[in-house]
Amino acid sequence: MGASISRAQVEEYKEMVKDRLSEDAIEYFYTKFMRAAPTGMMTPALFKKYIDDTGVYKDRQVQLALQRKERGGNSSNFFKFTKSKEEGSGSDSSEDEEDAALQSIGGDGYLHLFRGYDIDGDGIITFKEFLIYHLAVLYNTEELFTVIFNSFDEDGDGYLSLGDIQSVITASTRYVGDYDVRDREVRRVILEEARRLIGFLDIRKEGKVHMEDMRLVVQRYPQVLEKMKNLM
Numbered sequence: 064m065g066a067s068i069s070r071a072q073v074e075e076y077k078e079m080v081k082d083r084l085s086e087d088a089i090e091y092f093y094t095k096f097m098r099a100a101p102t103g104m105m106t107p108a109l110f111k112k113y114i115d116d117t118g119v120y121k122d123r124q125v126q127l128a129l130q131r132k133e134r135g136g137n138s139s140n141f142f143k144f145t146k147s148k149e150e151g152s153g154s155d156s157s158e159d160e161e162d163a164a165l166q167s168i169g170g171d172g173y174l175h176l177f178r179g180y181d182i183d184g185d186g187i188i189t190f191k192e193f194l195i196y197h198l199a200v201l202y203n204t205e206e207l208f209t210v211i212f213n214s215f216d217e218d219g220d221g222y223l224s225l226g227d228i229q230s231v232i233t234a235s236t237r238y239v240g241d242y243d244v245r246d247r248e249v250r251r252v253i254l255e256e257a258r259r260l261i262g263f264l265d266i267r268k269e270g271k272v273h274m275e276d277m278r279l280v281v282q283r284y285p286q287v288l289e290k291m292k293n294l295m
């Protein structure tokens with residue numbers, strides 16, 4: 064695959080995004096993707112490097128924290144952990160590719176993000192998946208539901224458990240705020256946040272959230288999906 068996108072591909076992707084993105088935007092994402100994954104297959108290691116290099120994840124979380132601060136705080140305890148800290152976007156490590164990256168993708172909390180992008184769950188992010196993810200997150204399209212559900216379903220069993228939710232919040236807390244998630248108070252707040260969320264979504268009171276139930280809840284309360292997006 065070359066660095067530039069063919070006419071046929073642009074048409075195909077335009078069709079796929081139902082004209083919600085302009086050709087320029089598609090080309091922009093394509094260039095960005097191919098720079099990170101020149102073969103067209105973004106592995107977990109390439110994904111980690113992409114996230115580190117662009118700093119998108121951190122930037123987004125920092126922006127959210129700032130917005131919240133401007134609004135005069137949030138009732139949720141979780142967000143008191145979200146520091147608005149500026150940091151360079153580069154990563155200091157560059158060699159020692161795959162192994163180290165694969166190891167730390169879990170430890171650094173990239174894995175839930177990876178699951179969000181990797182819609183078919185085959186362990187590789189394709190450009191189509193990359194595009195769908197950005198479309199979903201930017202425009203709150205119906206795909207956002209799938210992106211968020213997959214991202215939170217850590218063990219991939221098709222349900223969200225308290226443990227799944229706790230892991231995702233823990234990972235993003237560690238990554239975003241550099242908090243010591245072993246700290247008892249930090250753990251307590253994360254657990255509280257996870258319990259509150261599952262209490263809201265688990266309408267059958269089974270201790271796990273069914274996908275169709277979550278769909279019903281977020282249709283009625285779109286702000287819950289927004290909140291889960293922010294917790295990712």
Ligand SMILES: [Ca+2]
Nearest residue numbers: 181183185187
């Ligand atoms: Ca995939």
Ligand SMILES: [Ca+2]
Nearest residue numbers: 216218220222
């Ligand atoms: Ca699960």
